[in-house]
Amino acid sequence: MRVEFNDDRKEYGSDSEVVSEIEKAIDLVKNKSGFQCGSEIRRNLYLSINVGHNIYTTTIYLCSEDGLVPAYFCNGRFWLTRYGVEVELI
Numbered sequence: 001m002r003v004e005f006n007d008d009r010k011e012y013g014s015d016s017e018v019v020s021e022i023e024k025a026i027d028l029v030k031n032k033s034g035f036q037c038g039s040e041i042r043r044n045l046y047l048s049i050n051v052g053h054n055i056y057t058t059t060i061y062l063c064s065e066d067g068l069v070p071a072y073f074c075n076g077r078f079w080l081t082r083y084g085v086e087v088e089l090i
Contacts, residue, residue, distance in 0.1 A: 001029040001030075001032050001033060001045060001046060001047055002046040002047070003026060003029070003046065003047045003049065004046055004047065004048050004049065004063075005049050005051065006048075006049070006050045006051065007051045015054055015055070017054070017055045018051060018052070018054065018055055018058050021055065021058070021060065021073070021076075022049055022051070022058075022060065024073075024076055025047060025049070025060045025073045025078075026047065028077075028078070028089060029047050029062075029089060032089040032090060033045070033090065034089075034090055035062065035070075035071060035078065035087040035088060035089050035090060036087065036088050036090050037080050037085055037086075037087040037088065038085075040080075041090070042062075042064065042070050042071075043090075044064065044065060045062045045063060045064055045070070045071075046062070046063055046065075047060070047061075047062060047063075048060070048061045048062075048063045048069075059072070060072065060073035061073070062078060062087075069081055070082075071087050
């Protein structure tokens with residue numbers, strides 16, 4: 001899966017919690033191309049990481065090429081944006 005970074009750390013600095021969460025998300029998507037949640041399957045996604053100055057301003061999403069954000073990363077897992085249900089990476 002492709003990873004896209006938008007990094008504001010040059011201006012604000014970043015803490016170890018942010019770095020740890022980014023590393024977890026990247027490790028989870030290695031050799032994956034999408035996710036499945038129930039009967040919904042999404043493929044050809046990319047990991048979008050917007051690095052803020054702390055964990056509260058940093059966002060990590062799985063995005064589709066058309067700009068939709070079907071899943072977000074929170075507490076070490078990816079969740080379906082629409083229903084807040086955990087997704088299985090495939």
